Amino acid sequence: MKEQYKLPRTFKKAATATTLAAVAVAVTAAPSVATPLQASAQVVNGVLVVHGTNAADQITLDFGAELTSSAATVTFGDGRAQRFDATTFRSASVFLGAGDDAFHAVSGGSTQTDVPLYVAGGAGNDSVAGGAAADVLDGGTGNDSVLGGAGNDLVLGGLGADLVDGGVGTDTELLGSGDDVALWNPGEGNDAIEGGRGADTLVFNGSDGAEQMSLAASGQHAVFLRNLGNIRMDLNDVERLDLATLGGADTVTVGDLSGTDIAEADIHLSAASGAGDGAVDTVVVAGSNAADHVDVAADAGAVAVNGLAARTVISGMDTNAASKDKLQVSTGDGDDRVAASDAARALVDLVVDLGTGQR
Incomplete structure (x- = not known):
């Protein structure tokens, strides 16, 4: 049978x-x-x-x-x-x-x-x-x-x-x-x-090309997109993204992940060797339309963006003046606050967009 x-x-x-x-x-x-x-x-x-x-x-x-x-x-x-x-x-x-x-x-x-x-x-x-x-x-x-x-x-x-x-x-x-x-x-x-049950991770390896990648909420799911290859990853009950961008001038956008299971996005900007890739990478971290209180801090050679629905940790940055990687924090339309340490600013070129809410 x-x-x-x-x-x-x-x-x-x-x-x-x-x-x-x-x-x-x-x-x-x-x-x-x-x-x-x-x-x-x-x-x-x-x-x-x-x-x-x-x-x-x-x-x-x-x-x-x-x-x-x-x-x-x-x-x-x-x-x-x-x-x-x-x-x-x-x-x-x-x-x-x-x-x-x-x-x-x-x-x-x-x-x-x-x-x-x-x-x-x-x-x-x-x-x-x-x-x-x-x-x-x-x-x-x-x-x-x-x-x-x-x-x-x-x-x-x-x-x-x-x-x-x-x-x-x-x-x-x-x-x-x-x-x-x-x-x-x-x-x-x-x-x-x-x-499923447990602390689960998507490990996503990029390429040496110039890539545009994003992680955003879609209802209770999180969706990760990559322009090269037109890649879409639908994530449910996954708690962490571990992303290696490798070479190229890459742009990674981490959206408001409220309502999803994603608790942390770890973004590694280095080349395969572990050193800076010589290209300017940009990480955009978006807040919500509520009152966001964001803290940007250095964390063991990395930069951590805390205070949003998911924590974003950026490592492997290129700190040379000509190819220094960028971090943009965009908090949305709430009454927002962003604090950044001098140590974090030394590691990335930081740009803050506070939206249209009261400060």
Whole structure:
């Protein structure tokens, strides 16, 4: 009997139609069987079913270029390999079981690289990497690393402190319980991220180009935008943004984040080397239309903007006169106050816009 994977109730509203369609295709669980003593693979009712053990398994599903155009090979950590005709199955379900497991899907020259995967990590600290299709990847219990592939994936961290990366494609990421990290690197797609319980962080890495990026409230969600690649990240129940702008003359705007779960935005302006990038970066921090009392202070070589709905911390500034980075604080229309220390002013070129309220 086939089982249909079900999204957690709290996340159904956030999932896209594309993701739900991917789940319907990708996840066809095989009949439950006892965890085997030896990892194995077989085709059951048109599904390639791979079972790990309760030990630490290493399993690779290879649709590589060195194989025939319709071949797929499952390789296990003990060196065994099973080859299948990929035209005999329409999806693959992988159950890793307990133990610190590793699963990797390799997409190459096979014509069947678009086979969707369902991978269940189970207990243990697992490492899971998906393939080219719309996959469903579940880290399970433990501190897992879960990496999506080229498709529009559904990626679940599960219980534990997980590292989740949707990869290329328009992905949906459920981080689950624990203090989790969602990672984004240049070349990846637009993602929707649901943090769940715990203190969760989006780590977003920019490029050496001149970028315009912003973090703003959209109802109870926060939305992070990047002009290069037309990137949009929808964040719910995520508490922190960790942004590395890298090179280029970048502009980062942190809007009024009232009503969202974002508590802090950490913005690193340095080049990859950790030194200043030689370009003038600008950080704009916006207040609300209420009475904002803002304090701009030096904090261990960084500059912290305190007193708003979310704290903004800026580090890696270029302090050379010709390329000194800028901080603009715009407080809106309330009766506002902004105080800035001399130490903070020495680190950034500070501009204050108090809006139209009384002072």
